[in-house]
Amino acid sequence: MKMNFAGRELDMSRCHVMGILNVTPDSFSDGGQFNRPDAALARARQMVADGATFIDIGGESTRPGATPVSVQEELDRVCPVVEAAARELDAVISVDTSAPEVMAETAKLGAGLINDVRALQRDGAPEVAAQASIPVCIMHIQGEPDTMQDRPEYRNVRREVSAFLTERMRVAELAGIRPENILLDPGFGFGKSLEHNLQLLACLEQMHILGHPLLVGVSRKSMLGHITGRDVNERLPASVAAATIAAMKGASIIRVHDVRETVDAVRVVAAVKEAG
Numbered sequence: 189m190k191m192n193f194a195g196r197e198l199d200m201s202r203c204h205v206m207g208i209l210n211v212t213p214d215s216f217s218d219g220g221q222f223n224r225p226d227a228a229l230a231r232a233r234q235m236v237a238d239g240a241t242f243i244d245i246g247g248e249s250t251r252p253g254a255t256p257v258s259v260q261e262e263l264d265r266v267c268p269v270v271e272a273a274a275r276e277l278d279a280v281i282s283v284d285t286s287a288p289e290v291m292a293e294t295a296k297l298g299a300g301l302i303n304d305v306r307a308l309q310r311d312g313a314p315e316v317a318a319q320a321s322i323p324v325c326i327m328h329i330q331g332e333p334d335t336m337q338d339r340p341e342y343r344n345v346r347r348e349v350s351a352f353l354t355e356r357m358r359v360a361e362l363a364g365i366r367p368e369n370i371l372l373d374p375g376f377g378f379g380k381s382l383e384h385n386l387q388l389l390a391c392l393e394q395m396h397i398l399g400h401p402l403l404v405g406v407s408r409k410s411m412l413g414h415i416t417g418r419d420v421n422e423r424l425p426a427s428v429a430a431a432t433i434a435a436m437k438g439a440s441i442i443r444v445h446d447v448r449e450t451v452d453a454v455r456v457v458a459a460v461k462e463a464g
């Protein structure tokens with residue numbers, strides 16, 4: 189299955205690595221490291237050199253308890269980096285935002301993917317994303333980042349996540365977003381307990397029934413800390429293990445902080461699948 193990201197056509201039957209570039213002061217694992225444009229661009233260059241096909245630029249931390257960011261602040265953070273990265277890098281520039289104004293502006297600056305952890309739920313977001321005419325990743329979230337981890341509950345997490353994504357796809361298509369421009373993401377850690385996250389990863393291959401490429405983001409997340417007891421910056425082995433599982437279960441994009449290691453794991457999975 190091919191997808192066109194602002195002129196760059198990619199085979200989504202392959203697994204691609206998305207490098208995380210948080211231009212924020214407070215992201216849960218790398219906040220403050222890349223929130224100057226020169227440092228951000230250097231990091232993006234390195235991730236592309238390490239094999240990333242996508243660079244996901246975000247100006248707002250979505251971890252529980254993060255300080256909300258004004259639209260203007262988000263624009264000030266991401267636009268210079270998106271513009272420079274889109275101009276210089278041989279990669280698809282994705283923008284991690286829920287703000288329609290940021291979607292519109294960054295699409296004009298060359299972004300090739302809108303990555304919205306709030307599944308286009310902000311007023312105007314579906315229409316603006318349709319107007320941008322670039323693919324959109326619609327992610328499941330239960331509640332809002334500030335309170336989503338207080339007491340997440342599901343009767344059947346896979347069924348309820350699938351139903352939410354199906355409803356958000358309906359809204360997206362009604363707004364004019366073409367079905368071939370939609371990617372889906374179960375939203376690991378966004379209103380889920382450890383058990384919920386594990387069930388979603390265990391049954392990830394069943395989500396292909398929704399008919400769209402899957403994006404998976406588990407890198408360095410607390411689910412891995414709960415399993416291993418490792419601190420946030422000691423979770424590389426666990427992150428690579430989880431990325432490998434997602435790749436084996438058919439994820440099309442894996443969103444990670446540690447690109448080089450994940451690219452190697454994805455290459456091994458691809459080689460084994462090829463031989464099978």
Ligand SMILES: Nc1nc2ncc(COP(=O)(O)OP(=O)(O)O)nc2c(=O)[nH]1
Pocket residue numbers: 208210212214215216217246248249250251284303304305325327373375376403404405406443
């Ligand atoms: N599609 C998608 N986007 C995401 N954006 C942010 C985070 C949270 O991780 P990170 O960006 O490292 O942290 P923060 O939100 O604190 O910046 N996770 C996802 C995810 O799982 N899927």
